[in-house]
Amino acid sequence: MSTLSDVAQRAGVSLATASRALNGSPGRTVRPELQARVEQAARELDYQPHAAAQTMARGRSNSLSLLVNDIGDPYFASIASGVASAASRFGCIVTLSSTGVDATPRVAVLNMLAAQRIRALIIAGGVATDDPGLPQLSAALRRLADRGTRVATIGAEQLGFASVVLPNTSGAEALATALLDLGHRSFSIIAGPDNRTSSSQRASAFADAVRSGGGTVAANQPSGFDRAAGYQAMDRLLTDPLPDVVFATNDLLALGALRRLREAGLRVPQDVALAGFGDSDALLDVEPGITSVLMDTEEAGRLAVEMTLGDNAQPRTEVLGFELRLRASTGRGQR
Amino acid sequence: MSTLSDVAQRAGVSLATASRALNGSPGRTVRPELQARVEQAARELDYQPHAAAQTMARGRSNSLSLLVNDIGDPYFASIASGVASAASRFGCIVTLSSTGVDATPRVAVLNMLAAQRIRALIIAGGVATDDPGLPQLSAALRRLADRGTRVATIGAEQLGFASVVLPNTSGAEALATALLDLGHRSFSIIAGPDNRTSSSQRASAFADAVRSGGGTVAANQPSGFDRAAGYQAMDRLLTDPLPDVVFATNDLLALGALRRLREAGLRVPQDVALAGFGDSDALLDVEPGITSVLMDTEEAGRLAVEMTLGDNAQPRTEVLGFELRLRASTGRGQR
DNA sequence: CATAGGCTGGAGAGCGCATACCGCAAGGAG
DNA sequence: CTCCTTGCGGTATGCGCTCTCCAGCCTATG
Numbered sequence: 001m002s003t004l005s006d007v008a009q010r011a012g013v014s015l016a017t018a019s020r021a022l023n024g025s026p027g028r029t030v031r032p033e034l035q036a037r038v039e040q041a042a043r044e045l046d047y048q049p050h051a052a053a054q055t056m057a058r059g060r061s062n063s064l065s066l067l068v069n070d071i072g073d074p075y076f077a078s079i080a081s082g083v084a085s086a087a088s089r090f091g092c093i094v095t096l097s098s099t100g101v102d103a104t105p106r107v108a109v110l111n112m113l114a115a116q117r118i119r120a121l122i123i124a125g126g127v128a129t130d131d132p133g134l135p136q137l138s139a140a141l142r143r144l145a146d147r148g149t150r151v152a153t154i155g156a157e158q159l160g161f162a163s164v165v166l167p168n169t170s171g172a173e174a175l176a177t178a179l180l181d182l183g184h185r186s187f188s189i190i191a192g193p194d195n196r197t198s199s200s201q202r203a204s205a206f207a208d209a210v211r212s213g214g215g216t217v218a219a220n221q222p223s224g225f226d227r228a229a230g231y232q233a234m235d236r237l238l239t240d241p242l243p244d245v246v247f248a249t250n251d252l253l254a255l256g257a258l259r260r261l262r263e264a265g266l267r268v269p270q271d272v273a274l275a276g277f278g279d280s281d282a283l284l285d286v287e288p289g290i291t292s293v294l295m296d297t298e299e300a301g302r303l304a305v306e307m308t309l310g311d312n313a314q315p316r317t318e319v320l321g322f323e324l325r326l327r328a329s330t331g332r333g334q335r
Numbered sequence: 336m337s338t339l340s341d342v343a344q345r346a347g348v349s350l351a352t353a354s355r356a357l358n359g360s361p362g363r364t365v366r367p368e369l370q371a372r373v374e375q376a377a378r379e380l381d382y383q384p385h386a387a388a389q390t391m392a393r394g395r396s397n398s399l400s401l402l403v404n405d406i407g408d409p410y411f412a413s414i415a416s417g418v419a420s421a422a423s424r425f426g427c428i429v430t431l432s433s434t435g436v437d438a439t440p441r442v443a444v445l446n447m448l449a450a451q452r453i454r455a456l457i458i459a460g461g462v463a464t465d466d467p468g469l470p471q472l473s474a475a476l477r478r479l480a481d482r483g484t485r486v487a488t489i490g491a492e493q494l495g496f497a498s499v500v501l502p503n504t505s506g507a508e509a510l511a512t513a514l515l516d517l518g519h520r521s522f523s524i525i526a527g528p529d530n531r532t533s534s535s536q537r538a539s540a541f542a543d544a545v546r547s548g549g550g551t552v553a554a555n556q557p558s559g560f561d562r563a564a565g566y567q568a569m570d571r572l573l574t575d576p577l578p579d580v581v582f583a584t585n586d587l588l589a590l591g592a593l594r595r596l597r598e599a600g601l602r603v604p605q606d607v608a609l610a611g612f613g614d615s616d617a618l619l620d621v622e623p624g625i626t627s628v629l630m631d632t633e634e635a636g637r638l639a640v641e642m643t644l645g646d647n648a649q650p651r652t653e654v655l656g657f658e659l660r661l662r663a664s665t666g667r668g669q670r
Numbered sequence: 671c672a673t674a675g676g677c678t679g680g681a682g683a684g685c686g687c688a689t690a691c692c693g694c695a696a697g698g699a700g
Numbered sequence: 701c702t703c704c705t706t707g708c709g710g711t712a713t714g715c716g717c718t719c720t721c722c723a724g725c726c727t728a729t730g
Contacts, residue, residue: 016681023717080433672729681720688715696707
């Protein structure tokens with residue numbers, strides 16, 4: 001493993017010159033001839049800079065860290081994709097932590113990341129608003145930020161950092177309006193856990209929009225955020241007369257509900273219409289097509305990177321766009 | 336930002352003692368009283384070790400790197416999930432690179448990783464066997480390995496490193512046998528690109544097993560590896576009389592084919608049976624259920640970590656298990 | 671022709687930590 | 701009671717690099 005001083009020696013220059021030639025130095029230049037000699041020496045020795053040494057000498061690292069609930073979840077995977085591509089444009093190494101939803105393991109991870117002196121931290125995925133570890137998580141985050149790590153969150157603006165805000169409210173409103181326009185009048189909401197801001201935001205914005213548009217919304221029971229929860233929630237809804245539309249606050253819930261409907265022999269949208277939120281890839285192959293609100297999650301990742309690494313002063317929060325995807329599952333309003 | 340020497344000073348001990356108290360030292364112990372004093376001082380100062388400095392002093396880092404084609408793809412996301420959880424058990428930081436399928440950008444990434452002096456590298460996802468950048472990729476990989484990085488691959492055993500081998504051959508054989516047992520006789524294969532080993536392995540193993548079981552296999556045309564490719568391949572198949580079964584070498588191809596079949600008004604499995612490979616989550620919500628070969632990709636990630644970080648001498652290659660998932664899409668053989 | 675000022679190369683001081691080595695004290699064996 | 705061993709704390713070196721400071725040269729200017 002050759003070092004910079006090997007390169008310098010071989011090129012017949014000083015360590016300082018070799019460093020300047022290979023990695024540049026603000027406001028300094030190296031005579032082209034020496035520059036070339038150094039570069040050739042580096043090539044001949046197959047020199048690779050030692051990132052840790054650079055980090056130490058420079059006093060800052062070039063790694064960015066992404067914290068997600070579950071990297072196996074397509075939602076987070078898609079964010080990771082955006083983060084990875086954007087970070088590579090900044091020459092940053094991306095480190096990944098998949099911590100689950102609880103606050104406590106996150107605190108542990110944050111401490112490891114503090115040791116890394118990471119340049120930026122992006123947190124995707126919320127924590128339950130009533131998680132007992134929340135104060136410690138906030139404190140750990142605050143410490144990181146105080147020490148120079150730029151923090152941004154995606155869909156967790158309540159933490160008080162730069163944030164990509166999901167179009168929960170605007171998207172849910174737009175969806176509700178569109179469904180009313182289609183002629184639907186009675187709605188049930190499968191809301192997911194009520195201690196997760198994104199699902200409760202979607203649910204309440206949807207309900208408000210429906211009511212102010214003259215529709216009715218049935219009370220709903222909190223649950224999980226995945227297919228199984230959707231299945232169970234739908235199961236409970238089956239005991240009462242069905243509404244025109246079941247709105248699930250995310251796609252997985254909607255898919256779980258769909259499964260229960262199929263098992264009950266009910267047709268979508270003839271017997272009941274169904275809508276989700278997120279328009280994740282999981283909807284791609286389902287028949288009938290499920291109405292949903294498309295969020296460009298890759299773009300969310302990109303924006304978050306931009307907010308932390310971009311040099312131009314970025315706004316502290318940025319609202320992600322959305323697109324309504326009206327599909328067969330909500331019919332054409334001829335009901 | 337307090338340093339170890341701050342801690343030592345506050346605790347009234349030397350730097351060395353503080354280091355030993357906080358991070359241990361092989362074969363050395365610290366008197367319990369001093370140990371406690373150091374720990375308290377660290378707590379009071381909110382001391383965090385400087386990972387780069389430790390890396391430098393120790394001469395090795397504790398980061399593991401995962402290289403995938405596309406982290407947004409559920410297959411890779413699932414591997415990443417396994418890798419992340421296993422790596423955290425080893426106290427390793429995971430860095431993620433999502434490089435696409437081409438060899439050349441991978442070489443660039445490998446150079447960055449070389450600078451990181453990473454402890455282990457896990458490569459998931461193959462490269463085309465005829466990629467012009469392949470020799471350079473091999474060379475870069477070899478250099479990394481020579482410098483002490485432990486390399487493992489998932490589904491790319493041809494690179495010559497420790498490897499988790501996908502059950503392409505055994506799984507495809509088992510599937511073919513099962514389909515023959517169901518009474519199917521004529522098969523078409525949607526094989527994906529023929530320069531990707533996993534798809535060509537599955538295709539040829541499947542074809543061999545079918546033939547030796549008395550069935551017939553139609554020649555197939557290479558294509559991509561995603562839904563669009565499956566759609567187009569199915570489109571071409573529609574011009575000829577349909578076989579009993581269409582086997583796609585991965586699930587996304589199968590889903591693309593399914594879409595084309597639906598558009599053509601053909602029913603699965605009544606008009607034609609359909610099978611995929613991988614049993615990814617994408618199949619979860621599709622009706623009818625698609626027969627596939629389940630691979631535990633999370634486990635693959637875990638195994639790869641074990642092979643690189645585990646201290647006990649690991650076998651150089653490990654074959655991933657599989658499970659046949661026979662579902663409605665291949666009928667019950669009453670045809 | 672003298673001198674200021676820009677350019678560029680080199681010397682050297684750290685960055686924060688682990689660890690080899692040294693020294694001292696206490697305890698056991700002879 | 702002495703000598704050797706063992707246990708443990710401290711000192712100091714160096715990991716590989718960046719960057720500040722200084723010195724030399726060359727050019728421009730009065």
